[in-house]
Structures are given as structure tokens and as C-alpha cells.
Amino acid sequence: MSNPTPLKDLKELKAALQLAIGLELSTIPVYLTGLYSIKEGHNTETAQTIRSVVMEEMLHMTLAANVLNALGEVPSVEPVGFKGKHLHPIPSYPLTNPLVSGIGTLQLLPLSPHAVQSYVTIEHPLHGAAKVTEIPLGTCLYRTIGEFYGVILDALHDTKICKNGDFKHHNQVPDTQYYGGAGHVVEVKDRESAVKAIQTIIDEGEGLDPDKLGKQAKTVTDNDRLRNGWQMYSHYARFRELQTGRRFRSTQKAGEEPQGAMVLVDYSAVHPALHVPRNGDTEGGSESAALIEFDLAYTELVDDLYLAFSDGRKPVSYTFHNEKEVVEQKPALPLAVHGMHALKKMAVALMRTPNPASPAHTLCPRFSYVEEGDRDKLRQIVTELRKENR
Structure with missing residues (x-):
């Protein structure tokens, strides 16, 4: 027991x-x-x-x-x-x-x-x-x-x-x-x-x-x-x-083997992504930059979610045609939802990118949360990597 x-x-x-x-x-x-x-x-x-x-x-x-x-x-x-x-x-x-x-x-x-x-x-x-x-x-x-x-x-x-x-x-x-x-x-x-x-x-x-x-x-x-x-x-x-590869029939129990209609899963129609932790970063210049940018975007999303959970609001700036900047406090949860859509696009792009360190694989999003003290340093690294690979 x-x-x-x-x-x-x-x-x-x-x-x-x-x-x-x-x-x-x-x-x-x-x-x-x-x-x-x-x-x-x-x-x-x-x-x-x-x-x-x-x-x-x-x-x-x-x-x-x-x-x-x-x-x-x-x-x-x-x-x-x-x-x-x-x-x-x-x-x-x-x-x-x-x-x-x-x-x-x-x-x-x-x-x-x-x-x-x-x-x-x-x-x-x-x-x-x-x-x-x-x-x-x-x-x-x-x-x-x-x-x-x-x-x-x-x-x-x-x-x-x-x-x-x-x-x-x-x-x-x-x-x-x-x-x-x-x-x-x-x-x-x-x-x-x-x-x-x-x-x-x-x-x-x-x-x-x-x-x-x-x-x-x-x-x-x-x-x-x-x-x-x-x-x-x-x-x-x-x-x-x-x-x-089968649906449960309506009369079946959860502990049984599903015996209903077929569910076709094609494992060959998948990008061969290979996860490499941040401390094992050997992917290359522009590829490393893309992975770090994903980490920073994921970090912002997590922070927005936690801000939303505490009923927080986030400052969002707008610049109009007269170049006047306006800052508004927006609810964090809708911003986090938009962030999730942007993160998906970044993730899909990574999974379509060949991994220089492992030619049989593509890059894999790391979903690595960056501590606040490391964020500026990583942004600078991204800037330098992008310059080197122009």
C-alpha cells in the first residue's frame, strides 16, 4: 500500500x-x-x-x-x-x-x-x-x-x-x-x-x-x-x-485495447528533429542564433503566462505615422496566446532546418527557459552570430 x-x-x-x-x-x-x-x-x-x-x-x-x-x-x-x-x-x-x-x-x-x-x-x-x-x-x-x-x-x-x-x-x-x-x-x-x-x-x-x-x-x-x-x-x-492506431468504441473500457475505427499515423511524414540542450550547442552560426532566438521567445511566453496568472498587464508600445510612441497596458493572457502562434512558426522553421552537427537530422526547439541575468548576453550573442553569417 x-x-x-x-x-x-x-x-x-x-x-x-x-x-x-x-x-x-x-x-x-x-x-x-x-x-x-x-x-x-x-x-x-x-x-x-x-x-x-x-x-x-x-x-x-x-x-x-x-x-x-x-x-x-x-x-x-x-x-x-x-x-x-x-x-x-x-x-x-x-x-x-x-x-x-x-x-x-x-x-x-x-x-x-x-x-x-x-x-x-x-x-x-x-x-x-x-x-x-x-x-x-x-x-x-x-x-x-x-x-x-x-x-x-x-x-x-x-x-x-x-x-x-x-x-x-x-x-x-x-x-x-x-x-x-x-x-x-x-x-x-x-x-x-x-x-x-x-x-x-x-x-x-x-x-x-x-x-x-x-x-x-x-x-x-x-x-x-x-x-x-x-x-x-x-x-x-x-x-x-x-x-x-484504433479509436475506442463507445462501449469499451479505458483499460482495454481500442477496437474501433482506424487512426492512421504516418511516422515517415515527420521532420527528423534532434534535441540538443543549450549547454551542448554545436549546431553552427546562424543555426545557433535561431535556437537562441527561440529560447528567448519561449522565455517571454512563459513570463507572459505567469504574469497573466496573476492578473497582470504588460506594457505594449505603438509607434504611429507621426513617429509618436504610445505605451498601453495590455492584459497578458491574450499577448501570451499571440506569442504561442509566433513560437509555433519559429519551431516549424527550426524543424525544417538541417542540423550542421548531425546531417541526418534537423534542428529541434529546446524550450529552454533563460534566467533573467543571461538574457542580454544571449541577445548580444545572437547579434554577433547574425553579423558573422551575413
């Missing part, structure tokens, strides 16, 4: 929520790398599936942030002290998660059977194990993502850890600012809405109860439908369909 380490007080609950935001963020680049590696016009069903999961991971980040804000804490990219560990919420790849042992090492890979297997492992309630006790704990605190969210949920129910008066309707991201995925943003104002927000993360994603494997794979609730009525279901079931 596994006994997850409970949260002891409000401070630990807030730290756990900071790490939950980062945990959801850690899966997004993994899935985006597979998505952006698909050659244009190919694997449309696969792309739709991966994109739908990414949008819900964004929703889960938002839900965890809303709970944290309601408890009076601001979402932050800074390291978190949690149960004697010093943990950074912003992932760096390859990532061996120090919080949850079962998900293994997260890598940035182009779409392949191995990549899809990793998606299934992440989203499986027991990360591929038959029993939770079969998952080595190692130096981590929790065996599964479900265990981690379970202790958060227990703490939210516990009036000794958080009193009713600790919840305030403060700095909430509203549902009107969430784009394109299933589910709805829960604005947290009390204990009940906080529990609902975390339960939504559990039901849709990686915290899925193992018992759900014995229930219908295509179980649908109101929160599992797109706004146009399109049916969604758990991330695990969606990725199992890609892995097996």
Missing part, C-alpha cells in the same frame, strides 16, 4: 500548487515537439489529438494558478522550497522530475512510436505500472501525478490546513480568456470552487483515478466537450488511440 506524503500546512499547500503549475507546463513542450515535427498536410487526426491535449494542459495550469491566487499567493517562476527540497517549477529538458518518479525522464522528441509511448506513460494513472507499489519512489516524494494531486485535494478539504476565510476571489483568470480546448476555467472564490478546479485537472488529465480504467473510455461530462459540442475524453485514452 502506497502512503503519499501529506501536506502539513497552508505554506506547503501553496508550494505544492506552485509546483503543480510547473508540472502541467513540463508536459506541454514534450507534446508540442511531437506536434510541430509533423510535416504540413500530414497526420491531421494525430495533430488534432495532440493539440487538444496541449490546450487542456494550458487549462490545468490556469486552474492550479486560480486556486493559488485565491489563497493569496502569486504564481512565480522562482524556485520553491517543498519538504526539504529546492525545486524549480520551470522545466529543463531532458527532465527527470524530482517530484513524481513514475513519469520517468521527459524528452523532446519528434513524433515516433517511442514519443507516443512516452505520452501514454505520462497520462496513464499508474504511468504504465500494474500497481502503484511497483513504481520505485527513489528520491522523489510521490510515485504518480495522481498521488500528488490527491494530497493537494486532501489539503483543500482539510479545515485545519486552510480555513474558509483563506479563500478569496482574487486575481482570477476568467473562463472568457481561455481559448480553444475542452473544459472551462473555474474561478475560485471558496473551498468548493477550489476543489472543483483541482478535480477538473484530475478527471481530464494525468491525475486520472486508476479505477477509471475499468470504466468507459469515452465517458463524457460537460467539462469534456468543446464549446461546439465535440466529444473529448481523458488524455490517456486519446493517446492510446494514437498508439494502437
